[in-house]
Amino acid sequence: SRLGGLDILVNNAALSHRPTTLAETTDELFDAVLAVNTRAVFRTMRYAARRMRDGGRIVTVSSVNTARPAPGIGAYAASKAAIEQLTAVAARELGARGITANTVSPGATDTALLRSVNPPEALEAVAGMTPLGRLGQPADIADVVGFLTGPDGRWVTGQNLLATGGLA
Template identity: 50%
Template structure:
């Protein structure tokens, strides 16, 4: 928990901001004073619940709906954002964009279909690309972009190879955007979680899998959504002004000894 208001007067958009890591990021940024647009694709109840939680904490938020991975998704998202923002006491535009929304594909290469492949790339890679494109004229100078990547772009984990590939592309986008947007004072970074406990990861219900994943970290535990949200909070604040184009390992020291 934080008592500061270091993001006061700023507007943030968190894609996939209603559950898991996205929910933790939305709540953390709101506690720091940001007005947070909580994007959701399908679960309206979760988005409304997150907005209410933020309000109960004394923060400000509104829900934004847009299905990602379909034609025109980025345009739909930004239209919904603009409409939602117009109902708030805030200037048009955005200061912080967190590309968090994504889907997993827990299948090894031999079992990935073309439909699977196209779907995971549409949501995890194509959508953030065009969301950023739509943000360029809305993002204020001195703004922040954070892309949520994954530790498996740095070490091999064949069971989710297609998913890892989507995030590898996002890492490349991160460095190129940092170069392009630097003259505007905009920082762009990627944050890479490891094995993180969220309600959308059903495999963690198995005690043996939980232990196996926990043992990958030098701390001997699973990551928590708040662990990731805290890193994002630093990057989007003034304290993170001199960090850009970086891939931030937030895995809890996974595979340090390998």
């Protein structure tokens, strides 16, 4: 209240894991990934639904892995698919207040998290699969988020923008 209220929420929680088949995914791994990637996002969105000022903006960061699933990332992909749906529901529930809610699904973006779970040769292979021939950079995703949270994004809600360099 001291700052005047909540105008923008960007949910960018991510706990990834090394490739693990569904058969080898433990309950503990699955629960840990969903606790960070889904439950934390749910809690911040619930808070925003209660406290955000009219005309606010919500952006949730998901992943290309919901549009283009790959073996070994079942827990991660499931957690990100869940937040896409939570965000779509928020768009419907909060739209009457002028609040927009959208998802941004980045492709492979050159971050410490991506490098921590992928060997360099895998990153090179993914970069080669994009029409732009490179990994995304954090600024590529930040610009999309900036558009959605700014005045030019006022008519966009309930969408999942794939910022993948053409990968999906």
